[in-house]
Amino acid sequence: MxxxxxxxxxxxxxxxxxxxxxxxxxxxxxxxxxLLVAFILLxxxxxxxxxxxxxxxxxxxxxxxxxxxxxxxxLFVLALWRR
Amino acid sequence: xxRRNEILKxxxxxxxxxxxxxxxxxxxxxxxxxYHLRKLEKDGVIFSKKLGKRRYIFPQGFEEEAQKLxxxxxxxxxxxxxxxxxxxxMSQGExxxxxxxxxxxVSYHMGELKKLGIVKAxxxxxxxxxxxxxxxxxxxxxxxxxxxxxxxSLADSLIDLLTGIGDEE
Numbered sequence: 001m002x003x004x005x006x007x008x009x010x011x012x013x014x015x016x017x018x019x020x021x022x023x024x025x026x027x028x029x030x031x032x033x034x035l036l037v038a039f040i041l042l043x044x045x046x047x048x049x050x051x052x053x054x055x056x057x058x059x060x061x062x063x064x065x066x067x068x069x070x071x072x073x074x075l076f077v078l079a080l081w082r083r
Numbered sequence: 084x085x086r087r088n089e090i091l092k093x094x095x096x097x098x099x100x101x102x103x104x105x106x107x108x109x110x111x112x113x114x115x116x117x118y119h120l121r122k123l124e125k126d127g128v129i130f131s132k133k134l135g136k137r138r139y140i141f142p143q144g145f146e147e148e149a150q151k152l153x154x155x156x157x158x159x160x161x162x163x164x165x166x167x168x169x170x171x172x173m174s175q176g177e178x179x180x181x182x183x184x185x186x187x188x189v190s191y192h193m194g195e196l197k198k199l200g201i202v203k204a205x206x207x208x209x210x211x212x213x214x215x216x217x218x219x220x221x222x223x224x225x226x227x228x229x230x231x232x233x234x235x236s237l238a239d240s241l242i243d244l245l246t247g248i249g250d251e252e
Contacts, residue, residue: 032245
């Protein structure tokens with residue numbers, strides 16, 4: 001069940017990254033670029049978690065996952081920052 | 084050959100016409116039209132650009148204009164703004180309230196349309212009045228045929244969301 005949920009999150013992040021990419025291509029708005037990177041990082045984070053769940057990665061990557069979470073949130077704040 | 088000249092003449096008269104419109108207007112079969120358009124494109128007399136689900140056909144020498152037009156109509160809000168301006172000049176506030184968009188969103192789109200040379204702005208007292216600076220018939224023709232994909236519609240909503248941030252209304 002956990003794996004299915006992780007896959008759903010992964011797919012949704014990639015969809016949102018795609019939408020942000022189209023929005024950036026159309027508008028060249030910097031916040032759209034921040035969102036694009038943020039959603040790609042979210043997908044990477046979920047991918048790492050998924051690989052740990054399936055025991056492909058045996059090492060503890062908690063610090064890397066937390067790091068990706070922080071970067072994701074910072075990029076999100078930057079995208080929403082009032083200009 | 085006569086048929087091909089007729090197709091070329093129509094494209095010259097109506098830059099930005101789509102394949103479907105062209106077929107409908109000239110009453111030509113799809114296969115026949117495809118053949119002539121391929122020949123014309125190969126000869127470098129016309130070119131086409133895809134936007135959304137449609138392919139727009141332009142005469143050669145229209146490259147810069149085509150690019151401008153297709154950028155201008157590439158988001159839903161801009162298409163609505165352009166259609167509204169066809170009814171007459173309007174201020175930013177009027178556009179925002181009629182389209183139920185935030186002022187920063189309208190301001191962003193008007194800035195982009197001004198840069199492209201599709202609209203012009205004139206100061207009247209304390210407000211700025213916007214009007215079309217491009218042939219309304221060509222704009223209407225291109226907008227009428229435009230069919231965005233679901234991804235483009237989502238991206239348009241995201242653009243409006245991002246440009247609307249900071250609106251205090």
